[in-house]
Amino acid sequence: MIAYPELAAIRLGYGLSPLMAAPVDPAQVLASVAGAGPDADAISVASISAMQRDLVRLRRRAKAGDRKARAQADDIGALSDRMIALAQRREMARALDAPAGFGERLVRFWSDHFTVRGGNSERRLLGVSLVDEAIRPHLGGSFADMMFAAETHPAMLLYLSQQGSVGPNSRFARKRGGGLNENLAREMIELHSLGVGADYTQADVRQLAELLTGLRYHRDRGIFDATRAEPGPETVLGRRYGDKGPASLDDIRAVITDLAARPETARHLARKLVVHFVSDDPPQGLVDRLA
Structure with missing residues (x-):
């Protein structure tokens, strides 16, 4: 009979090896999370x-x-x-x-x-x-914190063409023109947080895209360019952001914090986790408990 920790190593990890001892208790399985940190x-x-x-x-x-x-x-x-x-x-x-x-x-x-x-x-x-x-x-x-780090990482900004997104009323647009790119905003809502079936509108996507316009990776000047940022405020899912001064990364952190905490996000992530670790046809009770 396979003991629980061994089963956990098979189901939750990469299997067992005859060259290594199996985990002896659930705590060792959970400790592997800390062990997977940066090196x-x-x-x-x-x-x-x-x-x-x-x-x-x-x-x-x-x-x-x-x-x-x-x-x-x-x-x-x-x-x-x-x-x-x-x-x-x-x-x-x-x-x-x-x-x-x-x-x-x-x-x-x-x-x-x-x-x-x-x-x-x-x-x-x-x-x-x-x-x-x-x-x-x-x-x-x-x-x-993970979502903020991932959404503002240069790899994400380049992949979703955030480099060219300019606020229509920004200082940059008034001098040189430019357009709004919704790729990052749409993926943040549809894939990274709430999920495709959640209760949001195209207006929410566009307002979020305007809020994100300052994000731009530059090798010398970091990941935020205030000259490209749309002057606030923007309203995303009924909440206002960017009306307390010049656009900044703080506004973007605030909207990501709110998106991460919504119950739709919990349900979306819970279902993905259960599909990944348990079954392609996830038991709804398990999804609800994890959410």
Whole structure:
């Protein structure tokens, strides 16, 4: 007969190995959540940004005929590829080496929930950083904190084309024009929090998109550009944001905190978790209890 901790390691983790002892009690399974936090090899946005700044500078010199700069730029490109490969191996090793793999399974669950797609080496590295800096540190903490970290991460901003979203009445738009992009706002509501069937309107999506307009990744100036932000207030699901001064990240944190705490979000996440860990046809009673 399989004991409960062993069953938990199979159902909630990556299975059992004859080379490792099975977890001895439920506490060891739960402790794997803390063990899945960031490690010394985590890849940061700061390090990626510094690498890309060097690469841009070297390519500019190479274009002017500097052969040494061309070789150095090639070296940075090769280093990026090695970092991506090492990160992939690191994730696999962490899953295989965990006696109770619940924490690593949660990493995979939330990484899928806040999906981004790669492209060039910078975006692929940023995708690794989203897991290392937005997912792993918040596994055992607040969903609102994880959601804020994920939604404002450069990998998410680039993936959902938030770079080009400009408030119609912002300082930037008055001088140079620009349009509103609703991708991030729609995914925040439909996929990351309330779910597609929740009680929201297109007006909520547009108002949220306006509230998010200041978000923009810049390697030198961070992730918020007040010149592109739509002057408030905006009303999302009946609550007003951005009417206490210039637009800021505080307004975005406030709306994410409220979205994370809504009962529709709890039900949406609970169903996804039960489908992931238990059954493609989730028992409604279990979903309700988890919510």
